[in-house]
Amino acid sequence: MITSLPEELKKIIKGDVSSDNQTLKDYSHDYSLFEVKSKAVVFPKDAQDLKALIKYVKDNKKNDPALSLTARAAGTDMGGGAINDSILVEFTRYFNHTPQVIGDIVTTEPGVFYRDFEKETLKHNLLFPSYPASREICAMGGILNNNSGGEKSLQYGKTEKYIRKMKVILRDGNVYELKKLSEKELREKLSLQTFEGEIYQKMHKLIIDNYDDILKAKPDVSKNSAGYYLWNIYDKANKTFDLTQLWVGAQGTLGFLLEADVQLVPVHKHRDMMVLFLHDLSHLNEIIKEVLSLSPESFEAYDDSTLKLALKFFPEFAKLLGTRGIIQTGISFLPEFLMILFGGMPKLILQVDFTGDNIEDLQNKIRQLKEKLKPLHPKIRVALEDQEKKYWAIRRESFNLLRQKVRNKHTAPFIDDFVVKPEYLAKVLLEVIKIIKKHPEFMYTIAGHVGDGNFHIIPLVDITNPNVRKFIPIIADQIYDLVIKYHGSITGEHNDGLIRTPYLKRMYGEKIIKLFEATKNIFDPDNIFNPHKKVFGDLSYAMNHLRQNW
Structure with a gap:
């Protein structure tokens, strides 16, 4: 066990390191119903700081297997995706430079708040159309890493549709550019005898060897943020291969995002x-x-x-x-x-x-x-x-x-983002309400994107009530079984986090989960980046970290 982790981190980065009780308490929450306290919160200044953090965790993982890095932007994640029990890496303090708009493409860092991002794009009469309802408080890192959608997604689709290029840092500590590759460009990547070449070789083999099963696994709904989007990587008809489609929505489990080129639309x-x-x-x-x-x-x-x-x-x-x-x-x-x-x-x-x-x-x-x-x-x-x-x-x-x-009641988002085809929505909604009404401890509100069949049901609870804590997984089981029965997705926008990762096997089946795990192991075999999300989820871990109070 590393007893002086914050002091060690201060020696290796130029940015800030905090481990006082108030900071650790503040960053032990996102907008979910979980509480997970980190050992330290770091505010890296640049890519060199991020590389140093990765090297430090790799070098010390053997002595402290629990060491990990979780990227965080505004911390508005509703599923527990932006908290961890080791090193929390906060991007809004320094990775927040003004986005640069050239033509209809904008280059942005993950720490830029969406409200500031939009001010810049509107100067050019352009808009990023998949912003979420939390537009006034969220940041671009969360939007990109959660594959966010929102009120305009009915017409324009989700974030995945607008990513043109990403600059990322992988586990070897080097910076790589991800973008859509032509057949010729893919062959060049596959021929590399380097770490990058190995990533492309393994991912290409995984996709080709399991192509039919992967395509069948794609949820038959207009929006989905569950699991890794393996079905979006290889376009067989156009012979393109695009790892940005894996990265978007991966919740920072594959590495660090440095910046992204995003396409805009006219207002x-x-x-x-x-x-x-x-x-x-x-x-x-x-x-x-x-x-x-x-x-x-x-x-x-x-x-x-x-x-x-x-x-x-x-x-x-x-x-x-x-x-x-x-x-x-x-x-x-x-x-x-x-x-x-x-x-x-x-x-x-x-x-x-x-x-x-x-x-x-x-x-x-x-x-x-x-x-x-x-x-x-x-x-x-x-x-x-x-x-x-x-x-x-x-x-x-x-x-x-x-x-x-709401006095004495607090939001408990755990069934907050399911999706079914719009023609099933009325029936599913009535059944969902019937399930919740069996438990008077759970008040609730409903809002959502009707055109996509995507609803956000937010229970209001007294989290100190033992019955509330007891029935959260029971209600989730029943509602997710219902959603899966109608061939829907357990999350259309909010992603998996701590709360939904344990349900992915139920949604996709054992074979696809093994492919998700293989994907994680190709990029991050030492589980350095954002553990407990996307793969190897543990419902008991999540329930043991329910907030005790607000």
């Missing part, structure tokens, strides 16, 4: 939103079908509990809407107050967002959708241009308010 000039208020879910499948037929950019939802939260903490939402003040914001919400007063609280609120450069096209889509939905009799409001901000504030900020404002 549309206009947007119109239709908001549907449903008092029951009897026509949800039909509504989903009609909405998707008109190809909206976003199709979001939240439940009555989320809306009540927005109304209860109205001043906080007023601040989010800018300088108009509480009175003006109150006036803008007046129709909703009156609707609830005279018609009752809706069970589910749906947001359908159309964007484009021709406002007449948007207005035509709104008219068409109104006509299509007439037989189903939903209550409808249309929010034109900036009027939609209040609805986006509710959708994006509800999780933060849940974390901060």
Whole structure:
């Protein structure tokens, strides 16, 4: 056991090393329901510091097998992916240089907060479309390493679609560039008698030898962040081989990310939103079908509990809407107050967002959708241009308010990100609610991406209640069995972390799990990078690290 780990680390890097009680406590949490205390938190200044950290862990692993490195950016991970019990490597302090935009490509470091990243891209009238709802508090390292998605993923897809190049440090301490390779470029990599050549040789053999099984394992849903995306690496038709597709979403388990080149999309000039208020879910499948037929950019939802939260903490939402003040914001919400007063609280609120450069096209889509939905009799409001901000504030900020404002209850994200095909959504959602309602200790809110069949169910609990701690794995078992029954994914955006890695075998089966483990061993046989995630997950380890309090 290394007794003076922080002092040893201070000798080998230029950056900062902290091991005081307050720092270790602060970094023992992300946005998950876990608590794992590190031995030290380091703030590397540059690539040389990262190389030194890797060398140190490799050299001392034999004497202290528990030594490891976990990269962390903003720490907003909801599954426990950004915490560990050894060395936590924090990127936002120094790896935060201003992103550089050239054409429609932006180069970014992992420690850049998304809110700052977007300010730079908008100067060029460009946008990264797979930002998550946590856009005001998350950073690019988490977005890239979790393969994040969000409100625009229905039209634009997830982060994996926009990665053009990555600069990474692997276990040998050297920097490598990952990008899509042509057949000729792949042959050149495979011919190398180097560490890099060995990585490509082994990964190529793994993919080719198991190609059919890998393709069959790909989840039949529009979004997936579970496991390693082996099916995305080799494009047989176009004869390309792309390890960025393995790295994105790997949760830092294969090495350190230094920077990435990311493609951007133009910002549309206009947007119109239709908001549907449903008092029951009897026509949800039909509504989903009609909405998707008109190809909206976003199709979001939240439940009555989320809306009540927005109304209860109205001043906080007023601040989010800018300088108009509480009175003006109150006036803008007046129709909703009156609707609830005279018609009752809706069970589910749906947001359908159309964007484009021709406002007449948007207005035509709104008219068409109104006509299509007439037989189903939903209550409808249309929010034109900036009027939609209040609805986006509710959708994006509800999780933060849940974390901060509900007295004696705290967010417990453990069934927060499942995906099924949209046609199964209404049935699965009702069954999920039925499971949770059997346990009165679990209040919950529902929000999600209806168009992708991706829902975020966030229970609110008293974590000190023994029944809560007892039933977390029981409820997770039942809900993930249900999702797998409908051929879905246990995580569409939030990734595996501590909470879902133990369920990957149930989702993929033994053979694919062995391929995931082989992939980890090709890149990181000594388990240096972010252990307990993606492979070799242990449910008992996760449950033993549930937070004791908030």
